[in-house]
Amino acid sequence: MKVLLIGSGGREHALAWKLAQSSLLSELFAAPGNPGIAECATLVPLDTDDHAAVVAFCREQAIDLVVVGPEAPLVDGIADSLNEAGILVFGPSKAAARLEGSKGFTKDLCARHDIPTARYKRFSDLAAAKTYVDETGFPMVIKADGLAAGKGVTIATTKAEAEAAIEACFDGAFGGPGAELVIEEFLEGDEASLFCLCDGERAIVFGTAQDHKRAFDRDRGPNTGGMGAYSPALVMSDSLVDRTMREIIAPTLKGMADIGAPFRGVLYAGLMLTETGPKLIEYNVRFGDPETQVLMMRLQSDLLAVFLAAAKGDLSGAEVTWSRQRALTVVMASEGYPGPYKKGTEITALPDPADTGRVFHAGTRRDGDKLVAVGGRVLNVTATGSTVKDAAARAYAMVDQVGWDHGFFRSDIGHRAIMVEGA
Structure with a gap:
């Protein structure tokens, strides 16, 4: 199969790395990609906002499946443009992508279908x-x-x-x-992320993770896109996963189908585990970043095979298997992020990839022979281990091998899970 992956971040590098291992794959393209993705895919300079150009490329190259990484193209309706051209795509329609594109839409859906979530009000x-x-x-x-x-x-x-x-x-x-905006009640409890693959009618669990949103150690500083993550989420017991699937995911899929917007792709539920049970904080209609990096390090199944099944609308025979190892990723970000930061700073050294660890590129670019940082979140240093503590030790040992004078990172990724494991 020939596959086109859309995106350029750490999430897409992790997906490209895993897709490249598929026995079904004959050729992998990525648009626009990044230097890390270039190691496992052919980069193409497509303007992914130009749907006609994407469709034309897919026809020219006889692409069998398009995998859309970021949320913006999905909310913009790229899946609709591809489907209308007869091109198979892993990712929801514009109507279904409203689950992420409009928090008010999602809250109203929850209200109609008694999906546990925080009390809210919408304002314009x-x-x-x-x-x-x-x-x-x-x-x-x-x-x-x-x-x-x-x-x-x-x-x-x-x-x-x-x-x-x-x-x-x-x-x-x-x-x-x-x-518009939404004002919600504040929920207390542990946060966790549950990922599901959906085919429009059914959903299968595709792993759990916990991330760290605050910029600095001890959960201080401004919110970011994520400064690190680990998988699995130790707080998500099998019974909690089952309850979430029953009370949150299943009624969401039914509700979307009822309004003529069946959901196909990955549904990422951000959860708060309250005293009364799991409640939905928000939905994303794509994989998390940096959660994808830890999920891909643990995944043993053929990623392309399950993506293809979801895109075709039939996950009934799909099976997903995971390593028992823990995985943890440390985000290295540009100084100043999530505020203004300097671009073009040089990264002089990266650790060699190994069976237990690798670096995913999130915001890098080649400038001649130099590798430079061009994003806020730049590198995802990721490792596996028998415990979260072990995975963290390996990840931070790799961080020490990165040569970059203008980056920063949190030194406490996974600290809550390490405490749970040690209890």
């Missing part, structure tokens, strides 16, 4: 949102309605913080001016 008017703040208690969660690259969520503990977040949303900090 700044004054009304500020009035609501005066009527409720703190802390509260304020979310920009649309895509915000993981940065559109504020946990406000004071009126001043809440009003600043509301004003930022309506001023266009996380999208166009006048965008």
Whole structure:
């Protein structure tokens, strides 16, 4: 099979690395890719916002399957354009991608189908949102309605913080001016991520993970797209997974099918494990980043085979097997991230890949013979081990081998899981 992978981040490098191992694969292309992806795929300079150009490339190369990594092309309807051209795609339609593209849409779906989630209210008017703040208690969660690259969520503990977040949303900090927002109750508990592959009617579990959103050690600093992750999520017992599938995933799939938007692709549920059970924080309609990196290190099944089954709408015979090893990834980010950061700083050394560890490229580019950092999150240093502590030790030993003077990282990825294992 000939496959086109769309995307250029650490998630896509991990997917490309795993897809390249498939016995079904004859040729892998990636658009636009990155230097790490170039090691396992042929990079093509496609403008993936130009759906006609993507379709033309697929026809020219006789592509059998397109795998869409990031959320923005999915929300923009690239799967629809490909399907209309008769090209098989792993990824949801524009209508189904609203599960990530609009937090308000998802909250309303939850309300209609009794899916456990935080109490909420939607607002399209700044004054009304500020009035609501005066009527409720703190802390509260304020979310920009649309895509915000993981940065559109504020946990406000004071009126001043809440009003600043509301004003930022309506001023266009996380999208166009006048965008909607959602204000939710603050949920307490452990956070975890559950991934499912879906074929429109059924879903199968595709692993669990926990990530670290705050920029600095001890969960301090601003929210980011993710500074590290580990898999599996030790807090997600088999019974909790079963309950989540029954109470959250199954009614979501039925609800989407009922409105004529069946979901095919990967559904990533961000969960809060409260005293009364799992509750949905939000959905993503693509793999997480950096959760994908740890999932791919543990996956033993043929990734292309299960992607193909989901894209064709029949996961009934699909099986997914996992290593018993733990996996952990440390994100190395540019100094200043998630705020302004300098681009073009040189990375002079990387550790050699091994059976127990490798580095996935997230925000790199070749500048002649030099490898340079061009993104906020730049490298995903990833390792496996028999315990989370073991995986962390191996990952941080690899971090020490990276030659880059302008990066930073958290030194405590996996600390909660390590405490659980040691208890």
